[in-house]
Amino acid sequence: MATKAQAEPSVGTEKHGHSPRTWVRRVENGGQITEYCPTYCTDHHTNDQDECLSHLFHGFHFERPEVAVFDAKDGTALAPILQGRIQIAPYDQNPRLHMPHLVFEPFQDEVMECVDPDDFADIISKIRTHCDRLDEIHSQLVQIRTEWLEAQA
Numbered sequence: 001m002a003t004k005a006q007a008e009p010s011v012g013t014e015k016h017g018h019s020p021r022t023w024v025r026r027v028e029n030g031g032q033i034t035e036y037c038p039t040y041c042t043d044h045h046t047n048d049q050d051e052c053l054s055h056l057f058h059g060f061h062f063e064r065p066e067v068a069v070f071d072a073k074d075g076t077a078l079a080p081i082l083q084g085r086i087q088i089a090p091y092d093q094n095p096r097l098h099m100p101h102l103v104f105e106p107f108q109d110e111v112m113e114c115v116d117p118d119d120f121a122d123i124i125s126k127i128r129t130h131c132d133r134l135d136e137i138h139s140q141l142v143q144i145r146t147e148w149l150e151a152q153a
């Protein structure tokens with residue numbers, strides 16, 4: 001049986017490129033498994049001590065812009081757009097989720113009404129800036145997936 005110290009992942013930094021983390025985890029049949037956390041993962045895994053392996057994800061969220069979403073009745077609220085995360089779900093039933101992939105949330109179910117030209121220019125600027133970041137995320141996804149495929153060989 002794993003001790004408490006063995007069952008908790010070591011605390012890494014929130015930046016990418018940490019040393020690989022491992023921790024011992026109990027599984028349903030009473031056995032245990034050593035989990036490996038890839039270097040790009042910023043998840044804490046403090047809640048990943050249960051016995052259901054399929055609930056485990058590794059990954060990181062990338063920055064997102066926020067735009068003011070408003071309507072005449074309810075007023076204005078900031079809403080994130082073009083957000084997402086590179087992740088891996090090593091035990092999911094869908095084998096496509098075993099390899100690094102992108103979870104992309106372009107917009108929450110919101111409507112932007114009464115956008116004036118200045119507002120629209122601001123939105124365009126934020127999206128244009130963010131597209132440069134998305135290009136970087138794309139390159140990072142290609143690299144992470146390539147490394148994952150090489151590790152499987």
Ligand SMILES: [Zn+2]
Pocket residue numbers: 036037038041042043045057058059
């Ligand atoms: Zn992880």
